[in-house]
Amino acid sequence: MNTTVNKAIPAIKSIFFVCGFALSSWAPMVPFAKNRLNLNDGELGLLLLMLGGGAILMMPISGYLGQKFGNRIVITISCIAIAFILPFLVFLDGVTAMAVALFIFGAGIGTVDVSMNAVGVNLQNLYGRPIMSSLHGLFSVGGLVGSLGLGLLIKTGLEPLHAAVFIAALVLLTVAFQYRKLFDASSERQTASTHAEEKESVSGGKFAWMNRGVLFLGMLCFIVFMSEGAMLDWSALFLHENRGMDESWAGIGYAVFSVAMAIMRLFGDGLVEKLSHRTVVTGGALTASAGLLMVIVSPWISLTILGFFILGCGAANIVPVFFNEAGKLKNVPVAAAVAAISTMGYSGQLLGPVSVGFIAELSSLGLALGICSLLLAGVGISYFLFMNKSKS
Incomplete structure (x- = not known):
């Protein structure tokens, strides 16, 4: 089993990387889609909801699906769907067709996201050491490479369609080369049978959403993803309107935040081993809260940018720990727990920015982001108290 695990870990790492790469490659396509379909900002926003809705x-x-057919099959089919639909996002010229394509793309991303996290948690349980932070770190690195990669390919003179086909081929080749190294359904069932929690989980999986631990972790995931979504959608506007930064440079806040997240996740497994998951979540959430507060109140651009970096460092390893803890819940299968908290978390990423916009309209963007800072602090405090209570 150790040899199988040692082969499966690099395989799932490559899946995390290529998934982040494929998802973020859509970002440079957005301006092309807006111009091609002749959409205004509001219409584009509604169209983009299709991606999140599919996920x-x-x-x-x-x-x-992961429990029934095995996550290896689910990952493979999802990646094929992603690779197939990706080139269509570059040339479809009808709004309805584009909405359907984005929905399929989002559905593929959402499916592989849950399955690869379930595989990661299972492997971590067998390996006996934390690996989830590095897996999410590779997803973040893939996201950074993908968001820049397609743009660079187009800058070199490659047609957008050819660039998209290149990325799709990379996804397919990665899955093809790593397929046999991933756990098949029988190996996953064998993994589950080695953990007492999962021996009793056949019926519990049907009611994963009603489990107290799942609901608690899902709620905290909702807040963390909500804050990340707020950074994606509102950080540039905040820097432009509240700090007077030129529009061409206003994206630097989110870029710094993303780089900090990626770096800290790559080192996150060692931190979890040395400091414990409770310290990483509590300390990380409070650090993230302080970083966001610095962004809001600092009158100096340099400190504001530093605040984005601190926010990214603090938030980086919270969600990987939550996925890890989901895999340890009694009477709930790993796949069911990961699916539940993923759904709640990504709901926060979709609904959070909308909530921030609503609050900003009623008061100010600074106050809306301040509420996010308070909620992040609440994540750290509530997790600390919950873990103390569960140990007593």
């Missing part, structure tokens, strides 16, 4: 719809279903 959220498939996430709870993915847990069931």
Whole structure:
């Protein structure tokens, strides 16, 4: 089993990387899609909801599919769907067709996200050491490479369609080369049988959403993803309107935040081993809260940018720890628990920015982001108290 695990870990790492790469490659395509379809900002926003809607719809279903057919099959089919639909996002010129394509793309991303996290948690349980932070770190690195990669390919003179086909081929080749190294369904059932918690989990998986631990972790995931979504959608506007930064440079806040997240996740497994998961979550959430507060109140651009870096460092390893803890819940299969907290978390990423916009409209963007800072502090405090209570 050790040899199998040692082969499976690099395989799932490559899946995390290529998934982040494929998802973020859509970002440079957005301006092309807006111009091609002749959309205004509001219409584009509604169209973009289709991607998130597809992901959220498939996430709870993915847990069931993973238990029934094995996550290796689910990952493979999802990646094929992603690779197939990606080139269509570059040339479809009808709004309805584009909405359907984005929905399929999002569904594929959501499905593989749940399945690869379930595989990661299972492997971590067998390996006996933390690996989830590095897996999410590779997803973040893939995201950074993907967001820049397609743009660079186009800058070199490659047609957008050819660049998209290149990325799709990379996804397919990665899955093809790593397929046999991933656990098949029988190996996953054998893994589950080695853990007492999962021996009793056949019926519990049907009611994963009603489990107190799942609901608690899902709620905290909702807040963390909500804050990350707020950074993606509102950080540039905050820097431009509240700090007077030129529009061409206003994206630097989110870039710094993303780089900090990626770096800290790559070192996160060692931190969890040395400091414990409770310290990483509590300390990370409070650090993230302080970083966001610095962004809001600092009158100096340099400190504001530093605040984005601190925010990214603090938030980086919270969600990987939550996935790890989901895999340890009694009477709930790993796939079901991961599917439940993923759905709640990504709901926060979709609904959070909308909530921030609503609050900003009623008061100010600074106050809306301040509420996010308070909620992040609440994540750290509530997790600390919950873990203390569960140990007593």
